[in-house]
Amino acid sequence: MALLLGAKGEDLLTRRGTAEFVEQVRQGLYARMAHLSAGDEELLLLGVRSTLEEELAAEQRCREDFSRALDETDQAEDVQELILVQDRLRAMAVDHFRRRGSVTAFHLMRTVALDRITGAALRITVSQMAVGGVGLPAGRWCWMALGSAGRGEVGRFDACDFLLVHEGNEAGSSFVGFSGRGAGLLERLGIRSRAGITPASSSWRGSLAEWRQRIAVRALEGGGDLDWLIRLADLRLVAGDPSLAAEMVNVVRSALTAQIDPLREIARRTAMMQSGFDFFGRLRVERGMFNLSLYGIGPIVANVRIMTVRFDIQETATTERIRGLLYGGRIDVELAERLLRAWHCFCRHAIQREIAGENGILVDVEEFGEDAEHELHASLEAVGSLQKIVYSSISGQG
The missing domain is CATH 3.30.460.10 (Beta Polymerase, domain 2)
Structure with a gap:
């Protein structure tokens, strides 16, 4: 199911997500009704x-x-x-x-x-x-x-x-x-x-x-x-x-x-923001805590923003900017959905901790189950894919 609650109007991602969700429900019902x-x-x-x-x-x-x-x-x-x-x-x-x-x-x-x-x-x-x-x-x-x-x-x-x-x-x-x-x-x-x-x-x-x-x-x-x-x-x-x-x-x-030419250098720096994975492909943690802002929310916001600035997309919300990049042909549907899921993953953990009165940007990955850790890994990989596109499409390397 696409994570698009609060989206403006109907678009391709909404239709795709809704169709997938309805199909999952239908299959579940049919499996239950068969007996x-x-x-x-x-x-x-x-x-x-x-x-x-x-x-x-x-x-x-x-x-x-x-x-x-x-x-x-x-x-x-x-x-x-x-x-x-x-x-x-x-x-x-x-x-x-x-x-x-x-x-x-x-x-x-x-x-x-x-x-x-x-x-x-x-x-x-x-x-x-x-x-x-x-x-x-x-x-x-x-x-x-x-x-x-x-x-x-x-x-x-x-x-x-x-x-x-x-x-x-x-x-x-x-x-x-x-x-x-x-x-x-x-x-x-x-x-x-x-x-x-x-x-x-x-x-x-x-x-x-x-x-x-x-x-x-x-x-x-x-x-x-x-x-x-x-x-x-x-x-x-x-x-x-x-x-x-x-x-x-x-x-x-x-x-x-x-400022097109100066933007290239800014884009290059933005695309090279530190990854949430260490040299061995493990989550980069300090004292057992993973920084959602430094490795997740911050990179998505910065990379999406620099692309929308470069290609004159007028939206301000990160999710709407991702849609703008999709419909402007700057990213494909698969990456757009991966980025929306990543955004939801990072922000969901941050909001949960803030509601609990804790530091919203630091999470203890040891408390994650297998599914939650897999989701975090997939989200960081989506950020990495976005950074590669920013580096090649804006910084003049592609």
Whole structure:
């Protein structure tokens, strides 16, 4: 079964996965029914239908409850009310993951919750500034996410990076207080950046013209600064003006389009990220722990992103980028499915450990059964196949 819950619309991978799943179910039913009487066959099929109807009803209830909780964020008047709603939304996402095990559905629920809570926090910030007689933001603005939050792959709220874009250089001073107060309120909600990437810092806020200049300077300098620019390809609007956000995205894309030759060196380095296998083909562990981020999640994100940047694929989510590469003819169906399974494998283990309150990126492979270890090996092999394609198709070796 293809691991595509939360996918946008129907596509080739969805149809293939659905067809495979239905065929497996059909074969299982036929094998069971071969030993039943005619009456019992009908009872079995009725039981299957009843179970499916119950599952569909449960999913519908989950969507409705989650939607109602999201709507409550729009009514919240202070941080304490937001905290209560936030806790409910998190509990719903965790409960759904425990029941369904869907990485994409978990990321989607957490991302939607992050966006609505952030939007509500910024609304409350503006309201408090107005009541306090503090100068309000002058003109349009947009609060944008990058990193995992930008890609819509939110797991933990304490790993969310944001920047602010506003219009008009002369309006910049009016956004200083707004950015600081907004970021401070988000921190009280546990929504913060581990790397200090926040609009509270002048480095991460500015007018569109200022951002265009910063990007141009970074692109001109190249090297490590180009890595910074490539990471901006993950930008996604969270709150504020959509048209201004679209302009910012276009600035980033235009700058990246002009960097084809420097991108080759970045792609070469990305394709040569350290493998999760050691010299003898064993899992690379340190003190018995395997690093999911260093050898799994990180390489998939980086290699898929560099390919989508090079071939101008506009998606930001890793799973959607993989589809974009498939339909752009950059990878085949087999590798696309292997990469989606690998992504699910790595992220599933990470989410399980985070829910348990442990370090989400380190797993003890000694606790794995044979099937789980085989899945991890296959996932790392898919990453290796992707890196070979990146090296040959972008770095100029093929």
